[in-house]
Amino acid sequence: MKVYGVFGNGSKVNQVVIAVLINLPVFVYGASIGWLSPMSLLLQSDQSPSGVPLSDAVISWIAAVPYLVCIFFDFIMAVISDRLGRKVALIFISVANATSWILLLVSTETWALILARALIGIPMAGAMVTCPMYTKEISDDSIRGSLGCLVIMFQTIGNLFLYVIGDMLSYRTILWICLAVPIAHVIVFVPMPESPSYLVKKGKTKAAVAALAWLKCKSETDNEILEELDLIIKEQKNDEMTSSNFLLKTLVTDKLLSRAFTIAMAVTLAREVCGAIPVLNFAGEIFSSASEGSTVIFSPNQQAMVLGAVQVVGAVLASSVVEKAGRKPLLFLTSLISGLSMCALATWFLLRDYQIYAPTWIPLLTLCLCIFCDASGLQPVSMVLTGEIVSYKYRSTVMAATMSVSSVADFLQMLAFKPLANMIGIHVAFYFFGIICILMAVYVIIQIPETKGRTLEDIHKDLSKGIVRVDKEAKKSVQTAL
Incomplete structure (x- = not known):
């Protein structure tokens, strides 16, 4: 019997199908991140499901605790993926997703809210470690970039989905809907190949x-x-x-692997510290602050929905053009535009502090630009690039190490963003995010090779050329000094 059935010999439809199913848990993770934007406003209101309005400190911990848990589970998910398989790890992610929503349904006590959010750290790690690896390993080179971008597309769709239903449906109805998705995923994914x-x-x-x-x-x-x-x-x-079994040590001591690891770490950190994480988690509050004294048409939640829609458009665009435009141009352009938009937003808030009122559409426009660039370049290209520049043996270790460092950065952002914004001004945070993005644009030009449609062997040849050039320059400098 022919395995290709009605689709035709050589069809890529099965790769697309399994890639979509691999990234379905990422949709649920995205919904979990988006959940906090409308729910933080509700939980801090007089109509809070907890019975009393929650404090800024509690909300900050609810926002930050998934990233704290993710620090440890980045490596745990890498171990599960390597020892038990990508498929088992993916099913485990959906089980963790379901458990989190069940806990939110069972209790509205503060401890339950924090514990439920802590469980999100597991799918958060899996979404950025297991899912990209699994997708890369089932994809042909010709569609590897497009399918690799699905992880960000599904995350952004999950964000938007929660923004929309969070503004329309009741607290418990939202939880029941979100619980149904991971349960369905476990059932559907069991027949899929490893x-x-x-x-x-x-x-x-x-x-x-x-x-x-x-x-x-x-x-x-x-x-x-x-x-x-x-x-x-x-x-x-x-x-x-490779002689060493201690993979992290090899990543540091081997010159070729060290350069690949450095690039992976740089693009991952830039992705996480571009400002998108606090914006997505606190979108409603940011827009509420920006709308004070103005006659805006949309409510804070509705403006957050616009942000989510822009994010989805950016992710869809990335999946469409990444194989045509290439990784390097897309990453450079989105880093630069994101940095400039963050600086413009910071300037808007700074002027307002001095009673100089700029147009009220600037926050919405600049945040949309930032999120669009994040979804169309910074996030998807960094995920694809990290998977492309390292071999199978080191892939899960590199993914886990880079994500653990970025999780620390995300945890600190979530815990400190609101208190610091209230203490020293929100404009300082946005200037910081903007500078990081602009520095990333410069780094892309100088250090990052193009990987579009290339084999690992070809990519490593480019990385080796850079190492040889640096070694020659170092020797020349030593000889000159002598």
Whole structure:
């Protein structure tokens, strides 16, 4: 029987189907992040489900605690993905998602709210560690970038989904809807294949061939399937030639891997410290503050919905153009525009503090630009790039290490954003975010290679050239000094 059925020999439809299912838990994670924007206004109001309005300190902990948990689960999810498989790890993510929503349904006590949000740290880690790896390993090179961008698209759609229903439906109805999605995902995903790279690593060659055949809609005896299998085996044999079993140590001591790791860390940190995280979590409050004394048409929640819609458009655009425009131009342009928009927003708030009132549409416009750039370049390209510049053996370790550092940054942002904004002015935070983005744009030009449609071997040749050039310059400097 032909494995490709009605879709035709060589169709990529199965890769698209499984990539969508891989990223469904990311949709739920995105909804969890978006949940806080409308719910923080509700929880701090007289109509709070908790019975009493929650303080700024409690809301800050509710916002920050997922990132604290994520710091540890970045590595735990990497271990689960490597030892038990990408598929098992993905199902575990959905179970954690479901448990969080169940806890919110069971209790509205402060401890329950914080614990439920703490559980979101698990899918948060999985969304940024397991899902990108899994997607990369089931994708052809020709669509690797587009499918890799789905992680951000689903996250942004989840954000927007919660912004919309958060403004329309009751507190408990929202929770029931969000609980249904991870339960459905577990049921649907069970028949899906495991990553071929993982199967090869575990010595399950026949299962890997079957998975490749299903993914590529080809016969198991097709030459392309066998060639792809040989490439996977070759990559993993090259990994085994590394003498050290302590992967983090190798990432620092090996010059090639160290450069790849540095690039991955830089793009990840820039993605997380561009201002999007506090904006998405506190969108309603930011717009509420910006709308004081003005006659805006939309409520804070409705303005947050506009922000969410712009974010989705940006993510869809990224998935559409990343294979045409390339990683490097897209990352540079979005970093620069995001930085300039953040600086413009900071200036708007600073002028208002001095009783100089600029047009009231500036906050909405600049935040939309920032979120659009974040969703169309900073987030998806950094995720795709990190998966492309390291081999199978180091992929989960690099993902976990970069995400753990970024989780620390996110935790500190969530915990400190509101108190610091009240203490020293919100404009200081936005100037900081803007400068980070502009520095990232400069870094892209100087350090980051193009990876679009290229094999790992070709990408590493580019990285090696940079290392050789740096070594020659260092030797020249030493000789000159002597």
